[in-house]
Amino acid sequence: MTVSSRRTPERKRGRPTAAERVQRRSQILDAALAVFLEHGFGNTTIEQLAQAARVSKRTIYSYFGDKAAVFTEMVQRLARGVSTEPPPGDTLETLATRIVTRLHSAELIGLHQLVIAESSRFPELAITLHSNGDERHIARLAEHLRTERGPEAEQLAPALFTLLLGMPHRMRLLGLLDPVTPDAAEEHARASLAALGLTR
C-alpha cells in the first residue's frame, strides 16, 4: 500500500528537451482551444487549462504570462489557419459549398461566439478574425465570380457571402442549430447562388 494511491497519472517532471519545448506551446494552445470553446473565456480557469494541457499552472505562466495572452494567441493562431487552404482547382459552386461547411463548423462558430463575447476586451481579435476570415473568403468569391460569371458579377461577392452565412449561421451563433450536413451545405450554396441569379 505504499505506492498504491496514485490519483492522476502524474505528468512528466524536470527540464524538457528542446523538441519537447517547441511542441509544448502548441500543445497548450490546442488544449486552450477546447477548454475556451466549452466554457468561454471568463469561466475558464488557468488550472483547467493546465490540466487539459497536462502541464502545471507554472508552465502556462512562464510561457504566456497570463490568461489573456493564452486567449489572444490561441485565437490568432486559429484565425491565421482559417484560410491557409489554397483552393485546388474548384468552381464557384464547390468554393461556395466549402465556405458554408467551414463557417458552420463547430470550431469557427465557437470561435466567433468567443470573439463576439470578448470584443470589447480584445478588439484586435475581432479585427484579426475579420481580416483573415471574411475578407479573404469574399476576395476569393469575387475572383471566381469575375472569371466564371463575368466582370459585373464581382460586386455581388459580399451579398453572396452574406447569403452563404444565412439564417442557419445566425441560429448557430445563438446555439439554436446543429452543424449542417454536407448535403445541406451544398444545397444551401446552390440556393444562394440561385437567389442572386448566378446559376449558369
Place this chain on the structure above:
Amino acid sequence: MTVSSRRTPERKRGRPTAAERVQRRSQILDAALAVFLEHGFGNTTIEQLAQAARVSKRTIYSYFGDKAAVFTEMVQRLARGVSTEPPPGDTLETLATRIVTRLHSAELIGLHQLVIAESSRFPELAITLHSNGDERHIARLAEHLRTERGPEAEQLAPALFTLLLGMPHRMRLLGLLDPVTPDAAEEHARASLAALGLTR
C-alpha cells in the same frame, strides 16, 4: 462639519408607496440593461446594478432572487418589446429600411452580443430572441413580398432578411463598425432588394 460629508446623494429609505413599488421592478430592469450592455453579464456585479438603479443590493435580491434572474427578465422584456411596433401603412421598401435601422441599433446589437455570449448558460434567451425578433421580421417581409411582389416572391423572405443584415451587421457584432446612419440604412435596404431582383 456634522452633516457635511455626504458622499453619494443618499437614496430614499423606508417602505415605499404602492406606486413606487410598481415602478421599481421596471426601474431596476432599465438600469440593468444599460449596465449589462456596457460590461456583459459576467463582469457585471450586483452592486453595479444596485447603484445604477439607485437601489440597494438587498432590494434587487428581494425582487429577483439572483443575478441570473435579473438578466433573463431583462432580456425577455426587451425581446418582447422588439416587435411591438405594428407597421402603420408602409411599403416593402420602408419596412426593409426600418428593419435595417432597428437591427443595427446599439441596443439590439448589444443584446445579441449578450445572448450569444451566454447562449450555453441561458439557451431559452436565444430562443426568445429568435422567435420574437427574426421570425416576426421574416414573417412581415413575407407578407409584404406576397402582396406587393406576387406569391412566388414570398419564399425570398429569409434571403432578404439575411441580406438586410449583411456584412455590416456581422461587423457590428464584432465591434468593428459604428451604427449605420438613416441614409446608409435606406441605401442598404434598396441594394438588398435589387440584388434579389425585387425592384419594381
Place this chain on the structure above:
DNA sequence: TCGAAATGAGACTGTCCAGTATCATTGTAT
C-alpha cells in the same frame, strides 16, 4: 397611533481564482 413591511447602508461570510512563491525533481547541456 403603532406594529410591521420594505428598504438603505454596509458589515460579514464563504468561495473562487489569478498570480506568486517554495521546494523537490528531472534531465539538458556542457
Place this chain on the structure above:
DNA sequence: ATACAATGATACTGGACAGTCTCATTTCGA
C-alpha cells in the same frame, strides 16, 4: 559528472464578488 534550467506539485496571498445578515430608518396600512 555536474551546474542549473525547466518543470511539477502545491501552498499561499490578495482581491473580487455573490449572497446573507444586522440594524437603523421610513412609511404604509389598519
